[in-house]
Structures are given as C-alpha cells and as structure tokens.
Amino acid sequence: MAYAVAVVGATGRMGTLAIRLIEQADDLEVHAALGSADPIDAIEGADLVLDLTLPAVSPGIVDAAIARGIPVLVGTSGWTAERLARVRSRLGDDPQQGVIVIPNFSLGSVLATRLATIAAPWFDSIEIIEAHHAGKSDSPSGTAIRTAELIAEARAEQGPVAAPHADQRARGQQVASVPVHSLRMDGVLAEQQVIFGGTGETLRVSHQTVSDASYEAGILLALRALPATRGLVVGLDTLLGLDRA
Ligand SMILES: NC(=O)C1=CN([C@@H]2O[C@H](COP(=O)(O)OP(=O)(O)OC[C@H]3O[C@@H](n4cnc5c(N)ncnc54)[C@H](OP(=O)(O)O)[C@@H]3O)[C@@H](O)[C@H]2O)C=CC1
Numbered sequence: 548m549a550y551a552v553a554v555v556g557a558t559g560r561m562g563t564l565a566i567r568l569i570e571q572a573d574d575l576e577v578h579a580a581l582g583s584a585d586p587i588d589a590i591e592g593a594d595l596v597l598d599l600t601l602p603a604v605s606p607g608i609v610d611a612a613i614a615r616g617i618p619v620l621v622g623t624s625g626w627t628a629e630r631l632a633r634v635r636s637r638l639g640d641d642p643q644q645g646v647i648v649i650p651n652f653s654l655g656s657v658l659a660t661r662l663a664t665i666a667a668p669w670f671d672s673i674e675i676i677e678a679h680h681a682g683k684s685d686s687p688s689g690t691a692i693r694t695a696e697l698i699a700e701a702r703a704e705q706g707p708v709a710a711p712h713a714d715q716r717a718r719g720q721q722v723a724s725v726p727v728h729s730l731r732m733d734g735v736l737a738e739q740q741v742i743f744g745g746t747g748e749t750l751r752v753s754h755q756t757v758s759d760a761s762y763e764a765g766i767l768l769a770l771r772a773l774p775a776t777r778g779l780v781v782g783l784d785t786l787l788g789l790d791r792a
C-alpha cells in the first residue's frame with residue numbers, strides 16, 4: 548500500500564522536489580499538489596500532508612491538517628518555540644496524530660547543530676551567521692532559530708550568552724539570547740556558521756548546502772516516519788536519535 552500525500556506548496560522550489568521524490572517512491576503517491584490558489588479542502592482524503600510554503604501560511608495548514616486528523620510534516624521555516632508550543636497544546640495530552648516539524652532536512656546541517664549544542668555550555672560568547680539565496684523571504688532562517696534555541700537549552704545552567712552592545716542594529720537579532728546575523732545574497736544556497744568565542748580562541752561550526760539534493764533523504768525519512776508518529780516531533784536529529792547521542 549502506498550501512502551497518499553497532499554503537498555502544499557507544490558509549485559515552489561521545495562514542493563517540486565518533494566513531488567518528484569514522492570512520484571519516484573514505491574510506498575508513496577501524490578494525493579494532491581497544491582499552490583496558493585488551491586483550496587485547502589483538497590487535502591481531504593490524503594493519508595499525509597507535507598507543508599512546504601511560507602512562514603505566514605504554515606500554521607494555518609498545520610491547523611487544517613490537525614482539524615481533519617491527517618498527520619502533517621512541516622518543512623517550512625519560521626517555527627519558533629512559541630509556535631511549536633501552540634501546536635503541542637492543540638494536540639493535547641494523549642495525541643493520536645503526528646505532527647513533524649523539520650527546520651532542516653539535511654544531515655550535515657542537523658549534525659552541525661548537534662555539535663554546536665555540545666560546545667554551547669563551554670563558551671559564553673556565541674553568535675550565528677547564516678547566509679541564504681536572495682529569494683529567501685524570511686530571516687533569521689528556521690535553522691538558525693532552531694540552532695539558537697537548542698544552544699540556549701544546552702546552556703540552561705550557564706544562562707544566556709554574552710551579547711555586548713546588543714542595542715546596536717548591526718549586532719544582529721537575538722534569538723534566545725544568541726545574536727543571529729542574516730545574509731541574503733546571490734551566489735549562495737544556504738550556509739550557517741556558529742562561532743564560539745573563548746579565552747584566546749574561537750571555535751567555528753560551519754555547514755554549507757551546495758545542492759537541494761541534500762534535503763532528499765531527510766524528506767523521505769520524515770514522510771516515512773510520519774504514520775507511526777504520535778504528537779509533536781521536532782527536528783531530523785530527533786528522528787535519527789542524534790538528540791540522545
Ligand atoms: N526544512 C528544510 O530543509 C528546508 C526548508 N525550506 C523552507 O521551505 C519553505 C518553502 O521554500 P521554497 O520552496 O524555496 O519556497 P517557494 O517560494 O519556491 O515556494 C513557496 C510555495 O508556497 C506556496 N504558497 C504560498 N502561499 C500559499 C498559500 N497561502 N497556500 C498554499 N500555498 C502557498 C507557493 O504557491 P504559489 O506558487 O501558488 O505562489 C509555492 O508553491 C520556506 O519556508 C523555506 O525556508 C527550504 C529549503 C529546505
């Protein structure tokens with residue numbers, strides 16, 4: 548049996564990639580391929596929903612899937628801790644349905660974030676620089692938001708990072724106390740560098756995406772994990788068990 552997937556954002560860069568992957572997989576099939584002009588009701592009858600749209604649109608799609616009892620995989624950015632908390636409370640204490648939110652489908656990126664959380668308690672001075680293609684409409688990136696929030700979580704005992712002169716605009720946007728600097732420019736696909744400043748040394752954890760092919764294995768892994776998921780799961784690291792490594 549093949550799971551029927553409704554892809555929302557199917558006309559976009561990531562949606563087009565997802566449709567191709569689903570069409571090529573024996574255990575998945577396209578139920579509906581939706582763009583901005585299509586009614587969300589078209590997800591009805593799908594086994595799974597895949598959301599690859601815009602940060603402003605994504606929460607409504609998740610709500611629509613939850614309302615219809617359809618498990619949903621979210622690849623769209625903009626899912627802050629606050630937004631995730633709202634979904635968790637919407638699903639309730641004994642959720643029978645799965646919602647998976649993956650800020651970054653690439654293995655290298657989630658490993659880089661994991662490495663950053665290991666270093667986080669050891670350095671008080673931590674900043675993130677992320678760069679993306681000029682067409683990306685949101686900043687900071689979903690990956691940077693997630694990385695900053697996990698760094699803050701890993702520093703629960705040490706407290707917020709030092710962010711001197713944070714009132715100056717060029718000092719970036721603080722996410723969970725971590726300054727994030729976003730570049731949007733030609734010649735870049737997606738990159739992130741987490742810089743740790745210590746006594747007489749810096750440590751840099753850096754990841755570069757050179758092709759959208761880096762997302763393919765993660766998309767398939769998360770779609771296949773979705774039917775058995777109950778409640779909210781965040782991050783490819785969780786699906787891979789890296790959060791316990
Ligand atoms: N998790 C990850 O690893 C990755 C996540 N992303 C994220 O995925 C998202 C999509 O990126 P990308 O494909 O580059 O973006 P695109 O701009 O190429 O595509 C956006 C898609 O959203 C659709 N859309 C816009 N508004 C609505 C609406 N109201 N209802 C339904 N669909 C709508 C568009 O449809 P239309 O064509 O009709 O306007 C289009 O299909 C972004 O948030 C990006 O950050 C990107 C790469 C990797």
Ligand SMILES: O=C(O)C1=N[C@H](C(=O)O)C[C@H](O)C1
Pocket residue numbers: 624625650651652679680683687688689690691736737
């Ligand atoms: O828009 C993109 O391209 C990407 N968006 C995601 C994000 O906001 O982190 C994931 C990846 O960085 C590519």
